[in-house]
Amino acid sequence: MKLIVAVDKEWGIGNKGDLLARIRADLMNFKSLTSGKVVVLGSNTLATFPGGKALKNRINIVLHPSEEYHPDNTTVVHSIDQLLEEVKKYDTDDIIIIGGASVYRQMLPYCDTAYVTKFDKSFEKDVYFPNLDEDENWELAEIGDKQVSDPETDTEGGLEFYFTKYVRK
Numbered sequence: 001m002k003l004i005v006a007v008d009k010e011w012g013i014g015n016k017g018d019l020l021a022r023i024r025a026d027l028m029n030f031k032s033l034t035s036g037k038v039v040v041l042g043s044n045t046l047a048t049f050p051g052g053k054a055l056k057n058r059i060n061i062v063l064h065p066s067e068e069y070h071p072d073n074t075t076v077v078h079s080i081d082q083l084l085e086e087v088k089k090y091d092t093d094d095i096i097i098i099g100g101a102s103v104y105r106q107m108l109p110y111c112d113t114a115y116v117t118k119f120d121k122s123f124e125k126d127v128y129f130p131n132l133d134e135d136e137n138w139e140l141a142e143i144g145d146k147q148v149s150d151p152e153t154d155t156e157g158g159l160e161f162y163f164t165k166y167v168r169k
Contacts, residue, residue: 001087001110003097004033005129006117012125013101018048020123024153029163033115034058038095040083040107045099046071061086063103080106101127112168114138120160132166141167
């Protein structure tokens with residue numbers, strides 16, 4: 001399994017239930033890496049999508065404890081055990097964990113690749129991702145060229161960021 005996340009300098013990933021920044025290039029990278037794949041997410045992450053609707057062109061598996069929770073175009077599982085059973089139906093290379101923090105924490109041990117967009121800034125944040133630079137089980141395998149956000153299309157212009165890839169040792 002793989003995961004995809006965007007982090008700031010302290011590995012923060014969100015604030016008050018939202019992303020730290022909406023950067024078109026990052027969203028396009030996300031779309032490119034997840035289209036046609038199986039995405040695994042929590043219900044809070046689903047709620048941040050436009051209209052709270054499942055992502056198109058992907059199989060959406062949502063982790064939520066309530067048996068009454070049934071968003072359209074999703075498969076809902078109620079525990080990590082159920083989730084692990086459900087994902088057995090798919091090629092592990094096609095499964096991508098997309099958040100939020102609780103789902104990342106629980107699924108990180110099952111992942112072998114992490115696509116991390118690293119923002120070169122410290123944002124106000126209240127949710128974090130584990131720092132893979134400090135985790136002896138992970139190594140930085142690739143770092144892309146420096147990117148700069150565009151004030152015309154992004155929530156913040158002039159933000160420097162990098163697309164990176166970590167792999168489990």
